[in-house]
Amino acid sequence: MEYKVEAHRIMSISLGKIYNSRVQRGGIKLHKNLLVSLVLRSARQVYLRDYYGGICLSAQQAREWCEGEYMDSEQDKLVPGSTESLPESDGQSEVAVDKQEPSNVVESHAALDVESEASGEQDHAENGVLDSGCSELKTPEESPEASPTCEVSNVENLHEPIVPHTCTNRKRSADDSELTDSLPKKTKVMSSTLISKNDEKKAETEEMDTSNVSSLITIFGSSFSGLLSSEDGAQPDSEAEDSDSGQICCDQMLKNLNPWSTAIVAF
């Protein structure tokens, strides 16, 4: 548990450093930002591993009532704009519910808040599988801050959203096209909200739009083997993604990458 808090703290600090590097005299220092992004990646890996490690234990029992209970309870919470097939819309409604609380992410600085809010708006309109991971991530953070009793109830709530969304993920994973559709929207949000930086950063942002899509497709194409290895350590595919997430304010990336990890843990 402490690792998770520590990892999150390191992530916040790292993002703060990347943000501040933009206003530093002499331009962005590539070396320092690369190192900060590597720390960010390590912290994120620990954070996700720690988080999903805990969830995995209860994933089995939660899977039993995967399709059943929550569908009734969440039916009325369907968000307009969910034009997807039924399982996905359930996942999306879950997202809609969860999204409200942690849309102002715990991250400390303004630029990220802008991005997360902007992305939050976008996400409501899209299949929210990609975001649900992030929102679920954030909720456990909010809960310790609230109160111990709240934490218990929140954790329980967590099991519900995760499970269907992993089930959804399973179906979804076979279907790349929806992902690719969602991605251009998300990446567009990213690039528009990012304030312009120097040449290397800007080039990365723009390059990310297209390569993000292709790298995600590659990862899904290799049926989780790429993702599994990314859990353990440095692989080229994951590294590319991870260095992305470091080099650009990575709130969006967190949301993108979480569902894959969830998928792995579930299966």
Next chain:
Amino acid sequence: MGEDTESSKGNHSFLRDYVTEADVISTVEFNHTGDLLATGDKGGRVVVFQRETVVGHKPKGELDQVGETGESGEYNVYSTFQSHEPDFDYLKSLEIEEKINKIRWLPQQNAAHFLLSTNDKTIKLWKVSERDKQPEGYNLKDEEGRVKDISTVTSLQVPVLRPTDLMVEVRPRRVFSNGHTYHVNSISVNSDGETYLSADDLRINMWHLGITDRSFNIVDIKPANMEELTEVITAAEFHPHHCHLFVYSSSKGSLRLCDMRASALCDRHTKLFEEPEDPGSRSFFSEIVSSVSDVKFSHNGRYLLTRDYLTAKVWDLHMEKGPVETYQVHDYLRTKLCSLYENDCIFDKFECVWNSSDSVIMTGAYNSFFRMFDRETGRGVTLEAWRETSKPRAVLRTRRIYTGGKRRRGDVGVDSLDFTKKILHMAWHPEENIIAIASTNNLYIFQDRVSPDTQGPDLGSDTI
């Protein structure tokens, strides 16, 4: 920049403690004979010190008492000039810092001295020359230089050179600009005396000292897709004897030796020096801590000295699988990496140097401490470069960091270390045991006092 400028601020301690950002020394370098010492600062200025070749100024008796061998060897300011100015890249809307990143002297070929100085983007070649004579007795011009009235000239005289006060002139001879997109971190003069390399985060260029509008790109590690970037170049140096060999270090902790005879573009290394990571010590900050901040060839060209955040390592050029010696510089910081990350100290780039005989290595640390390691015994010593404890001609005493066990008087606790007082830049005289240590805006020059009684150098050092 030296201690002279400090005393001119008066005796008020609060004034003394106030350090202008521009005065912070950013590089120190002896020339090839050791007679000249150049320092560059964050304000873009270069100060050159010259060693006094004083023999016999002191009465003979006093010399014998102190035990000195003859030269008093004090370094005094020889010349000061503004090397780089703050610049602006209009295309990218970026300010270019005037901070001098590196100074390298050229081997002396005539009476003048040449040095290369670089900031983030531009390298300049400066000529430092002396003038102590002036021509007098022109026929057509008078003493002030005004043209004479020809009718007043009745006889011809031959102009003669008369001695005048010594003047040191510094002129920029070459400006090597527009060679780098990223920040230049190293320059290194080739042993051929004609070329030099400059390295930035992703590329290394080779220049000819006489040609400023062209350079050869010899290393390019920029990936086609910037998102795949995993490492950057942190330092580069030519081999001291072989003009076709150079080494560069990366942020991943690896060193690559390249042979320019193999191909024009040395993207493929000839040798890769890498130590496998210890899986037990893995942490969030493993990658930062393993990034090499400085690399130096030994004088004999057989070894490489590298510095990463916590250690200094000696590598044998013939063995790629790992260093032959590893020295823990400040291992007590290993548990404090998180707070050092927060206050940005973990990104500090420490330099490392060899002594003239390659038997001792030296590197800096925090709290104005610097460390020397004797390669034969493997033992290290901690010394302090701090005005309050060093008086001129006092003997430096060794310091200790208290990390447990019996605490001795004078031991410094890890938590009381001052991380703002860092020794990043230093230089060792090419032939003698004289070291120059830069501590923020102060320059300390320490000399080894050779005791007449013992055979080797004394354990203590003099401060000058």
